[in-house]
Amino acid sequence: MKNICAVAFIFWLLAPNLAYADRQLAMRNGCMSCHADAEMDAPPWPELANKYKKYQGQAGAASAQGEKLRKGKLFQNIKAHQTLSPTNATELMQWIIDGAN
Numbered sequence: 001m002k003n004i005c006a007v008a009f010i011f012w013l014l015a016p017n018l019a020y021a022d023r024q025l026a027m028r029n030g031c032m033s034c035h036a037d038a039e040m041d042a043p044p045w046p047e048l049a050n051k052y053k054k055y056q057g058q059a060g061a062a063s064a065q066g067e068k069l070r071k072g073k074l075f076q077n078i079k080a081h082q083t084l085s086p087t088n089a090t091e092l093m094q095w096i097i098d099g100a101n
């Protein structure tokens with residue numbers, strides 16, 4: 001088990017680019033069971049990226065939008081949104097703002 005964690009950690013360190021790492025973060029947080037690159041129940045990533053690209057280059061936008069997602073007030077109550085940590089919510093919103101690649 002320890003070895004597996006060490007290997008995973010090294011893999012994480014060597015992750016070729018941040019966008020890929022953020023996609024992994026989305027997977028680890030269960031986002032992929034509802035959101036995908038194509039139409040499912042939830043809005044697909046490209047649609048969300050398109051919606052949120054207006055925040056590109058705005059300082060603090062990712063954390064503000066991440067908080068909204070976590071609070072779940074604007075949307076239906078979705079557990080996966082509400083159980084995100086503030087850090088992960090910010091990082092995932094930044095990933096979406098940057099195009100969800």
Ligand code: HEC
Pocket residue numbers: 026029030031032033034035041042043048051069074075076078079080081084092093096
């Ligand atoms: C249980 C299914 C489900 C899971 C899991 C899920 N979502 Fe969602 N998400 C939805 C649905 C459904 C909507 C549309 C809600 C609405 O518009 O009322 C949505 C909307 C969103 C929106 C857009 C809100 C808006 O309308 O502007 C974002 C951003 C988002 N999800 C990100 C995430 C992230 C990041 C994760 C992983 C932590 C995640 N979602 C996990 C179902 C899910």
